[in-house]
Amino acid sequence: MPVSPESSSQLTLTNVTKRFNGRAGLVTAVEDINLQVKEGEFLVLVGPSGCGKSTLLGLLAGLEQVDEGSIKLDGADVVEPGRDRLVMFQQDALFPWLDALENILFGLRLKPGLTDAERTEAARYYLDLVGLADKEKAHPHELSGGMRQRVALARSLAPNPRVLLMDEPFSALDALTRDQLYGDIQKIFTQRKKTIVLVTHNIREAVCLGDRVVLLSPNPGRIRQVFNIDLPRPRRINDPALATLAADITNALSAHLAQPKEGLE
Amino acid sequence: MKTPRALVPIAIGLLILGGWEWFVRSGRVDDVLVPAPTQIGEWFWSSLRDGTLASATWVTMRRLMLGFVIGAAIGIPIGALCARSSLARDTIGILSLGLQTLPSVCWVPVAIIAFGQNEAAVLFVVVMGTVWAVVIAVQESVLSVQPLYLRAAMTMGSRGWHLWTHVIFPAALPGIISGLKQGWAFAWRSLMAAEIFVVILSGFGLGSLLHAGRELLRMDQVVGVMLVVVGVGLLADLIFFSPIERWLRRSRGLER
Numbered sequence: 385m386p387v388s389p390e391s392s393s394q395l396t397l398t399n400v401t402k403r404f405n406g407r408a409g410l411v412t413a414v415e416d417i418n419l420q421v422k423e424g425e426f427l428v429l430v431g432p433s434g435c436g437k438s439t440l441l442g443l444l445a446g447l448e449q450v451d452e453g454s455i456k457l458d459g460a461d462v463v464e465p466g467r468d469r470l471v472m473f474q475q476d477a478l479f480p481w482l483d484a485l486e487n488i489l490f491g492l493r494l495k496p497g498l499t500d501a502e503r504t505e506a507a508r509y510y511l512d513l514v515g516l517a518d519k520e521k522a523h524p525h526e527l528s529g530g531m532r533q534r535v536a537l538a539r540s541l542a543p544n545p546r547v548l549l550m551d552e553p554f555s556a557l558d559a560l561t562r563d564q565l566y567g568d569i570q571k572i573f574t575q576r577k578k579t580i581v582l583v584t585h586n587i588r589e590a591v592c593l594g595d596r597v598v599l600l601s602p603n604p605g606r607i608r609q610v611f612n613i614d615l616p617r618p619r620r621i622n623d624p625a626l627a628t629l630a631a632d633i634t635n636a637l638s639a640h641l642a643q644p645k646e647g648l649e
Numbered sequence: 650m651k652t653p654r655a656l657v658p659i660a661i662g663l664l665i666l667g668g669w670e671w672f673v674r675s676g677r678v679d680d681v682l683v684p685a686p687t688q689i690g691e692w693f694w695s696s697l698r699d700g701t702l703a704s705a706t707w708v709t710m711r712r713l714m715l716g717f718v719i720g721a722a723i724g725i726p727i728g729a730l731c732a733r734s735s736l737a738r739d740t741i742g743i744l745s746l747g748l749q750t751l752p753s754v755c756w757v758p759v760a761i762i763a764f765g766q767n768e769a770a771v772l773f774v775v776v777m778g779t780v781w782a783v784v785i786a787v788q789e790s791v792l793s794v795q796p797l798y799l800r801a802a803m804t805m806g807s808r809g810w811h812l813w814t815h816v817i818f819p820a821a822l823p824g825i826i827s828g829l830k831q832g833w834a835f836a837w838r839s840l841m842a843a844e845i846f847v848v849i850l851s852g853f854g855l856g857s858l859l860h861a862g863r864e865l866l867r868m869d870q871v872v873g874v875m876l877v878v879v880g881v882g883l884l885a886d887l888i889f890f891s892p893i894e895r896w897l898r899r900s901r902g903l904e905r
């Protein structure tokens with residue numbers, strides 16, 4: 385599998401190991417991860433639950449610190465959260481005390497060098513981009529799960545981060561809403577040329593969205609295999625070619641696991 | 650047709666008052682021991698006219714408000730500190746937990762010895778009644794703010810003071826408000842106790858009026874003042890705490 389040269393990659397993980405001191409003792413969440421993410425690449429981390437996907441994303445976000453190895457963004461160590469790497473979380477991380485527009489403005493207000501008018505304009509633009517222009521004043525509880533995740537997407541896009549990190553953003557949604565969002569995400573990805581790292585346990589989703597799919601296996605979380613996905617965009621989740629590739633990856637994973645399909649769709 | 654919601658309780662209330670009036674007038678009880686509603690009404694009217702009721706209510710409310718605001722102003726930052734530092738939690742936090750269980754009347758003797766029979770003593774009692782409940786409530790509600798909100802805010806660049814004012818406090822607000830409400834109730838009780846048991850030379854409050862009623866064996870006054878005390882408590886809830894709580898529940902979708 386081709387490994388991009390260091391110079392053209394934006395995010396570089398070198399021998400990354402992370403352990404947690406949980407109640408069951410020391411757990412190695414991820415071990416010896418080496419990975420490069422190129423500028424403008426859509427990378428998907430896939431694997432059964434517990435293989436350290438969220439941990440990796442937390443490390444990339446700077447919310448957690450590596451125990452061994454290093455993570456660099458454009459050559460600089462990632463040591464704390466930063467606006468250049470925004471996260472869209474698995475569950476509802478919208479603030480329930482703010483309406484949709486205010487939620488999007490939260491990050492924009494923390495971004496220096498903008499006027500209030502520019503911030504509001506940007507917030508409206510992204511709300512419109514995710515198709516919720518008419519929901520400005522709605523509070524999170526007044527929105528459906530899919531709408532909430534759309535607002536969350538707009539919130540993480542609005543401050544224009546260089547890297548977008550997404551932790552199973554679609555896992556709590558029904559299949560129809562999910563399919564719509566696959567379309568939306570791809571549209572935004574091609575239009576705005578972001579670097580995206582997405583985490584999922586859904587292999588089809590991974591193949592549908594990723595330029596590259598990194599397969600992880602648990603105990604401890606390690607990279608098993610990396611797949612290049614060369615299908616043209618926009619991709620549809622029901623595409624047979626996509627299903628074939630997904631089956632290949634599922635087989636690869638099964639070969640790596642003692643209990644083949646646990647935690648997988 | 651739908652009858653207004655207030656109509657039924659008002660009708661029931663009037664029925665009870667009417668029955669009570671009839672019962673006392675029929676001579677089955679001594680009206681010195683059990684005054685009729687009209688007797689209480691008369692006391693009410695006369696003390697309203699000579700201004701004693703209004704001035705006593707004002708004196709009491711001023712003490713309560715001032716003590717409550719000071720108690721909250723002390724309690725909120727201390728509670729936040731306790732949530733933030735485990736050292737503060739293990740010291741001030743534990744102390745607050747203990748003192749919160751102490752009936753706030755117990756502060757009255759301390760206050761009298763330390764300050765004398767004056768405004769400072771009353772204020773001290775009210776503040777002590779408020780502060781511990783607020784500390785505990787703020788500590789607990791800040792500690793139970795979803796870590797996910799903090800993580801999300803931090804990735805967007807929120808830190809320190811901004812994180813507190815824009816994420817932690819808004820997220821903890823429902824818990825803080827119910828803590829304030831509890832603090833208010835404790836303060837109100839301790840203030841009444843102080844006013845009833847101690848002659849406060851610097852002002853004649855509702856508690857003093859109640860005490861005077863006892864000395865004069867004026868049951869109409871005693872019951873009348875009690876009703877005012879109930880009314881004040883109810884009003885504080887109706888015009889202050891309930892609307893805030895309702896607004897919080899509604900805006901966060903917790904109502905139904």
Ligand SMILES: Nc1ncnc2c1ncn2[C@@H]1O[C@H](COP(=O)(O)OP(=O)(O)O)[C@@H](O)[C@H]1O
Binds near residue numbers: 411433434435439440
């Ligand atoms: N804060 C934590 N404390 C203790 N153990 C943790 C913590 N976070 C994750 N882990 C452990 O690390 C492993 C990987 O977890 P996670 O990254 O959440 O996996 P995934 O997102 O792939 O499901 C699991 O065994 C999990 O129990």
Ligand SMILES: [Mg+2]
Binds near residue numbers: 552
């Ligand atoms: Mg996870």
